[in-house]
Amino acid sequence: MVSLLQRMRKLQTKLLSIRLGPGAAVLPKEVSRIHMRFAPKIDGGHMGPKKFWRHELVRLKFHNPAIPMTLDRTAPQTDPALMTIFFADPEASPTSGATPTTSTSGDKEPSNYAPSSRTETIDMTGRLPENILADLMNLTNARQIEATKEELDTLRSLEEQRIRSERDSKLSLEVREKKKREEALLAQARGDMASAV
Missing domain, CATH: 3.40.30.10 (Glutaredoxin)
Known part of the structure; x- marks a missing residue:
């Protein structure tokens, strides 16, 4: 489920894209x-x-x-x-x-x-x-219509949050992939041990 903060950030981005541009x-x-x-x-x-x-x-x-x-x-x-x-x-x-x-x-x-x-x-x-x-x-x-200082600040912070979110997503994906590889290696090692006995 998407968090409330993510949904609010997405809504705020959409509203600003209608008001500006x-x-x-x-x-x-x-x-x-x-x-x-x-x-x-x-x-x-x-x-x-x-x-x-x-x-x-x-x-x-x-x-x-x-x-x-x-x-x-x-x-x-x-x-x-x-x-x-x-x-x-x-x-x-x-x-x-x-x-x-x-x-x-x-x-x-x-x-x-x-x-x-x-x-x-x-x-x-x-x-x-x-x-x-x-x-x-x-x-x-x-x-x-020109953007106000507050709107520009909001756009800047939303962009920073988006970049941070993408970076965190990549890190999280790498951690999950590493964990899957380790589990696959453990499963393979258990299978080799069972066939040796």
């Missing part, structure tokens, strides 16, 4: 929605968008919970992978008091904010996640 950025108020459309399989240049969705988009959503980020993975493999960024007038207010709908399928549209004043599209086909993120950051003028 590529995609940890605050989008400006003008961005009203982000919609991604790509194929379910990675063939035909759809691997980069899928990786972007799995890693960078999670951080973007964490830092921008009010911005709906929809996803449509029903595009044919031959279609281009596209990201559409909807910009609203910063002075416009939502049309109702409800929260916008966020959907992972293409059948629902966010409903309660003012219509977009403009849209921008990024062709993600055959591109790496870091290139897609760079285009998104440049297009929206998003502000990158």
